[in-house]
Amino acid sequence: MPADPALRPAAEAAAAPALEMRGIGKRFPGVIALEDVDLVLAPGKVHALMGENGAGKSTLIKIMAGVYGKDAGSIRIGGRETELRTPRDALAQGLKVVFQEIALIGEFTVAENIFLEQYPVGRAGSIDWKRIRGEAAALFARIGFDVDPAAKTGDLPISQQQMVEIARALAHEARIVVMDEPTSSLTPSEVALLFAVIRRLTALGIAVVYVSHKLDEVFEIADEVTVLRDGRHISTKPIGAHDHDSLIHDMIGRRIENLFPRSRGHHKGEVVLSVSNLSTDAKLKDVAFEARAGEVLGFFGLMGAGRTELAKAIVGFDPIRTGTIAIGGRPLKPHDTRTGVSLGIGLLSEDRKGEGLMLELPVQQNMSLAALENFSRAGFVEEGRERSAVQSFVDRFRVKTPSLAQPIKNLSGGNQQKVLIARWLMRGLKVIVVDEPTRGIDVGAKSEIFALLDRLAGEGLAVVMMTSEMPELLGLSDRILVMAGGRITAGFERDAATQEKILNAAIG
Amino acid sequence: MPQSVSSLAAAPAGPSLLRRLARRNEIALLLSLLAVIAFFALASDTFLTTRNLTNVLGQAALPLVAGIGVAIVFISGEVDVSIGSLVAAIAIPLITIMNATESFALGVAGALALGLAVGVVNGYLAAYLGINSLIVTLGTLFILRGGVYLYTGQRAIPDDVMLESFFQLGNGRLFGVVPHPAVIAVILLIAFAYFLRHRPFGRQLYAVGGNPEVARLAGYNVRRVKFVAFVISALLATIAGILLASRLGSAVHVAGLGFEFQVVAAVVLGGVSLSGGVGSLAGMALGVLILQFVSNGLGMLNIATEWQLVITGGIIIAAVAFDELKRRRA
């Protein structure tokens, strides 16, 4: 818990800053990513770094990690001026960054990954494997983290891999630990474990930078908070000087009155998707539910509950073992996306780069992919019709792109997501399954995506939404189903749902 | 200065799951090899003789030595197909220098110098300039073979001085039994297996191939690691080329045609992944031996050598398909 803010100035004056970054600037061709940003870390404190996507947090972290060089400004560590040109420089200075993306070698054991940066070697220069295993086991025992050091890292669930990463920071003599969205895939009990670890770090005098979007966590763990916006330093205050609204205000520069601009009272139509008795080899057990035209059906579950697996099974992407899936009363041939799409069900994947975008190809090709047959005659594409259809969606959804020929990799996450939603609308669907529709999208674009999904339901689509974000779930869904361990464990009407009830069902 | 949490007493460690998993593939390969040997032992009287078995080892030595290098490049996440021409090219400095100086050592030095140069060029183009390594090494495969043809005028350069040491290298036998090339191959295999498992740089090769981004964040110089992999591969191909030249007794312009594919096939059969970060030299060696024994056994049964190519191709497809199937089940 944060100390009483009134006591802090005295404590800060006593200790030299662990890290002092002054006037940091970084430009990429055509973009100023950071301009005149300051960050000062006190030893033994948790410093939250906040801002929307694109605010410059990740650029700043990458400068700290030695991944990017800075263009301007100075960095002092422990009072001494220094340069962080490579990741090795940063590690040598006792600065350890835990990135959001898992930075472990999947083929290595957990123990080896802990010592990836510096293998302990014996006299002849051979790796001391015994010491690696022993120290990893001892480290895990100390922080109360229950995993076999000899396990292959790639076999562990993502949440445990994230804990391995954090444990790795402890194995080095780090004086500064930076954590980038460390809880994005952790369960509540793991979050509690993480916070205990962070408190242990600060007790040792280590400075911790905590980057997160989750306000509740920041209020729980941080001592101070620095907010960035558009590459500029906005504020640095003790956490006690903030409340939710003021923090959000600093982050986005305006108050979002209503993140979920909801048109009340969707008219629910007939059942368009019915799933019964669905099981897969991997995960799902006897899942059954129905979705109606005009409703948003929200699925909630923690990591590993089986949401993504369900999404991929019902659109015909993954094979199933038993069960039936019917769209508009007609059975879907399992493991066959082609009949799925032609019956009118499509998936907006959580993995935008891996399963959605064709990064090198233009906006136009990306958007028209599923609907190309609508614009073709005898196998030939009528590009004029295609272009005008794409253009009309770009206008309607306010997709920001210089032209339809722009490779989609150059668009922002929010605009990419709009193109992918348009890909399905152009095709014409009865059911759209959206999996984590706002992952990696900044606050402003989020509310646009929400409005879009809401409008789709209003226009008579069934929207099946998989999410791990509670506000998103409660703000958008007409009906909520909760998953745990591959099963549906509870169902709520919108008005009967509360955060506590949902979480209970998700943990159970 | 905060205290380090890493200086804690060692705890008892369980058996390495990674090693257990990795072994499974090698055990399957070993069983396949034994099955191949058993089959031909039953089918042919002359197969299971010391003479024949040691002959096979001698023949396997070349792909084994070159295979170490190719496997290392694969593990680092790249490809090297230039070795087929390189084994022919290095014979030119080797033989011409020996002919001129009557010194075995100088000839070998010349060969190694050429091999090193090729490795540096491959490594620089692929690792530092970032050109796709398949393209780079296909390019050097062409260039070297063309260079050999240009230099030799498509004629073999005979070894005029016939140094005993040079002859013994490829044709002699340790204790009159084990061919020298096999001895060299085994020594190199053990040395590089130790290197890959127990040296930090060996682990860096796996890390760089398994996930270059992670390796970079861990402070590794990804480009340098890959560069070194290409140099190692070229030097090992040079050693294979020296052994080959000794057996042929001359620099033959068509030597090693198709050798690159033979080695790549054996390496892949041995479970070394094309996508990097996975595989072991034990697996690679078993892959080489299986293909070598199959081809030898078919020869023993008087089956046309052409069938050997057909069957080898079939084995590769079957093995890789089986491996893929197994992974999908898991």
Place this chain on the structure above:
Amino acid sequence: MSLVSDRSQIVLLGILALLCIAISLAAPQFYTGANVIAILRQCALVLIVATGMTMLLVAAEVDLSVGASLAFTGCVGMDVTNRTGSLVLGTLAALAFAGGVGLFNGLVVTRLKVNSLIATIATMMMLQGGVYLYTREAVQNLHQIRAFTELGAGYVGGLPIPVLIAALIFIAGFVALRFTTFGRYLYAVGANGKAARLSGLRAERLKLVAFLATGLLVGVAGLILASLMNAGQPTAGRGFELTVIAAVILGGTSLSGGRGTLVGTLLGVLVLKVIDNGIIILRWNQDLQMVVPGVVIILATWLDLVRRRRDAR
């Protein structure tokens, strides 16, 4: 849409022009009708197969067995024509054989999920062994059917027949890749196979079609080659696969799929073959014909890389 023209092709065009000027300055006979026709005829074989290979690379696959299949196909075509005395049957047999090889490659890659580089190396080995089992020596032309000889050596309206065939195939391939849903789907499958599948495309079938098309085109090229050599040569086509791939890559098609055009491939073929021709008419050592493509392919890939990195800024 930038499927047809981009700057790398302008660069290639410039290289091609420079080569032509330089060679013709050194050897004025470069521009004689006979020499131009010789170059075009050389290009024809490569271009026919490269058309299929471009489709494969666009779909993020590759076929290394085309050289071995080319030789085998020629032997099959010649042999069947000899035995039956029917050019139609011989042609059908050759196309069926080469198409079968393509289909086999496609099935191994799409059904058994074997990496196409490995799968087609294996097919290449099988074909190289197989062709010697089939025939130890060249299959001579015993039938002397005029139409068969015309296939390689004949002219229509002043143009060699192989060039006309290559042109037709190129145009068909260009239209398919540029203007049809099939072509657009190939790019999609190569750019992101999972996204394509989720959008209802049959990714595996599209790849299979590309393998089959490549196989059939190898059949066409094999017949022309057999006609030109007046025999089915089991040793023909060695290294042909690398020439074809070099031309396609030189033309700007990416090894990682989703990028490339047939116009680029055409330019790539022309550049390589003009260089070959230059080496011959300048009376340079013909073994340079192996060295130069090696240098060119590395250089071209590097230039492309530099250009793309600059664009990314």
